[in-house]
Amino acid sequence: MTVLVLTSEQDVTADLVVDRLNSTGIPVVRLDPADLPGEVALSGEYAHGAFHGYLSVGGRVVGMDGLRSVWVRRPGVPGARAAAPSGWLSEEASQAFYGMLRGTGARWMNHPDAAARARHKPWQLHLAQRSRLPVPPTLITTFPQAARDFARRFPDLVVKPVSGSHPQEPPRVVPTSRVAPDVDFAAVAFGPTLLQRRVDKRADIRLTVVGHRVLAARKAVAPDAHPDDIDVRFAPSAEPWRPADVSPRLAEAVHRYLREAELTYGAFDFAEDADGIWWFLECNQSGQFGFVEMDTGQPIARSVADWLAGEGPPTQSDPHDPQGVVHVAP
Secondary structure (H helix, E strand, O other): OEEEEEEOOOOHHHHHHHHHHHHOOOOEEEEOHHHOOOOEEEEEEEEOOEEEEEEEEOOEEEEHHHEEEEEEEEOOOOOOOOOOOOHHHHHHHHHHHHHHHHOOOOEEEOOHHHHHHHOOHHHHHHHHHHOOOOOOOEEEEOOHHHHHHHHHHOOOEEEEOOOOOEOOOOOEOOOOEEOOOOOOOHHHHHOOEEEEEOOOEEEEEEEEEEOOEEEEEEEEOOOOOOOOOOOOOOOOOOOOOEEEOOOHHHHHHHHHHHHHHOOOEEEEEEEEEOOOOEEEEEEEOOOOOHHHHHHHOOOHHHHHHHHHHOOOOOOOOOOOOOOOOOOOOO
8 A cells, every 4th residue: 555645846844754654665656746747647437336546657657546645745736837837737637636536545644625724824713712722812804994903902913924825936935024013004905914913922832743643842032032033934043943741731722623624734833922821823734844853853754654654544633542642841
């Protein structure tokens, strides 16, 4: 049985997992749907009440009925690298590719339907509240007056994109930024704007859940850090990521979140305040983990590889399984 990894050609995070699978003798096929048609080819036959499907990449052919699991890491858009790309071709290739894979008995990390839904930031905030995770007061609006009223109630705000990366090629990351105290907010009328009360944080938290396993890392904020350096991805810091302990209550909450979202993998970002409260910021259904593993030595890649190599039906996170939750002491 083969593990199928869907991601771009240059993906160090995927490399870590593929290397682990190779070392344990689990067959792996890695491809980017952007190479269909071309480097990637497919065929599926529906006849006599049965389906027989095949994928080919780099001269290697694998039967879809022989897929153990599918890891949807960071795949490109089907048809994007075709000789004559078009929106029509991408839709045709996407329907054929993912439509066939949906008919297999493979385990998904994460299922494309669940992953697409999980990207919506407003839904993440709603789900975090339902899961009893602390969420900073947040407003998404195109009403300037609503933004002004919100700023009066919460004078210290940050602004961040609703959708994530800017859709240019290559994608551009839009950082979270602090809102100037004298801003007028008239510009929010031109597009949905996400405003959030700034957490006066003492640390950033990256909590990674793989099936039953929970691994958290903490990056302390330097005492002399500038309060405008909001986004940990861009803030200058010599502090490393260190393993962090996860309380049973928080572990139960993130498991509840993933069950509701129908995800088997999630990379949660939290901001830790002076009282030790972890405020939910977002959950990335395909978030990076290599940078955390390099600093902490936490076995995240091994956990992903072990889940992909597993047999049987996909398991949902279970906070009541004492063997499944990994609490790593700081």
